[in-house]
Each structure stands twice: as structure tokens, then as C-alpha cells.
Amino acid sequence: MEMPEVIVPNPHLLQSDHLLKITAIDPKAEWYEVGLPFIKKAGVEHKIDFVHSIALPVLDDLLLQGGNEGSFDFAFVDADKNNYGNYHERLMKLVRIGGVIVYDNVLWGGTVASPDGDGVPDHMKEIMAMAIEFNGRIAGDDRVEICVAPVGDGLTICRRIS
């Protein structure tokens, strides 16, 4: 599962028989279409279920349908930051125990280290506050083990343990 769209950097990963399916969710189909020629060239289009929607109702539908709980090995979250907490609760059901969830932008340009907002541009402050809240919440979540990788804008790698 990837939220939002998937751009495939390594076709060999998708061509592996171990990777059965990716669910990619994004309200902007054009971003998926950027990657589509490469996906087609690699012959793996049949492995990708692109859902043209915002993510939260799709996750709720997956849970309502039944049979999807614990059925995902991996999720990548890089969509609207104000919903990270809501995504996390749904993904804690959809991703199997032992599976991994990765959240992008958890350092939000380094602003999370300046919670008083000193030197932080106004347009970054709202998401800075959300990132601080989410980072604190996930750090205290005993259903997961986490590691924050300071690459790019910060990735939290989160393994579900219960």
C-alpha cells in the first residue's frame, strides 16, 4: 500500500514474485500517470491497484469490507500531514503484525526542533505543530517500534509489534 501515488524507481522489485500487489491512493491521477509508462514498460501494471481518491475513506472501506485486516506488509504515507494520526490508526489494523509503515516529512524541514517557532516561517507552523504532535504520539505507542531516519525531510520507520 502506498499513499499517495506510487512512482516505481526499481522495476525489479515489482517484478519479484514476492510482491503481489500495491494499492496506491491519490486524489490526483496525474501523478500516478507520470510513473505509468515506466510501470507498463516493466510489465507490472497488473500488480498496482490505483485508487483515485483521498486516502482516509479508502482505508475505512478496506476495513469495512472485511478480510483486509493484517493483509498488508508495508505502507508508505506521504499525503496530507493533518491526517497522519488517523492513517496510523487505520494502518495499525490493515498492516500485519511484523509489517512496516513509513511516514515521510516527520522533521518538517527541521522545524520540529524549534517547537517555540523561533525562526520558523509562518506557512510552516501549522504542519510543524501537527508533526510534533504525531511524533510524540507514535513515540509513545507501544504497538510499534520506531526509528526516525534523518534522510530527506525525515522518515519514521515503524514496525507493528502487537
Ligand SMILES: C[S@@+](CC[C@H](N)C(=O)[O-])C[C@H]1O[C@@H](n2cnc3c(N)ncnc32)[C@H](O)[C@@H]1O
Ligand atoms: C509530497 S507528494 C507525494 C510524493 C511521492 N510520495 C513521491 O515521493 O514521489 C503528496 C501527494 O499527496 C497527495 N494527496 C494530497 N492529499 C491527499 C489525501 N487526502 N489522500 C491521499 N493523497 C493525498 C497529493 O495529490 C500528492 O500527490
